Amino acid sequence: MLEQLPETADFLKQAERNVRLEGRYPLARLERLATILSDTAGELHARLSFGTKAGFQCLQGTVEANLKLVCQRCMEPMDRKAAGSFKFGLVLDEEEIKNLPADLEPYLIEGDEQSIIELLEDELLLSLPIAATHEEECSEFLTKHEKQKRAEKEASSPFAVLKGMKID
Secondary structure: OOEEOOOEEOHHHHHHOOOEEEEEEEHHHOHHHHOOOOEOOOEEEEEEEEEEEOOEEEEEEEEEEEEEEEOOOOOOEEEEEEEEEEEEEEEOOHHHHOOOOOOOEEEEOOOOOEEHHHHHHHHHHHHOOOOOOOOOOOOHHHHHHHHHHHHHHHHOOOOHHHHHHOOO
């Protein structure tokens, strides 16, 4: 069974030690994400790997969670898998950002401890669509509307008349 992730860590020390973390964290404790969920049950799962790349201390990882969102078409609850991955170069000031390899995003270190949980919450929020909707038509009204739209489109086609004239 996976352990609960720590809330904070000293990212620079973790990178020096090449630490790898894997664990879970309750969705109900993610304040910003919880405001858009229809149900906060469940957990996120994350893998973090601290180390060094091209002379820079870095953090890379993945985060995923099964979220209960509200469909913006029918306003009913829906399940959506959210996942994100990241590669950060840990920098102490803006001058270091210029020298980062292109495949690393800058992560500015401020203070002794950084929040693992806020970083993971940010990645989940960034992975969400602007407006969450069901993959398929999610209400009778929308299904009927789509059928009507298709019928109107077919009827307005300049080839609709020819279709009726087709000889077998």
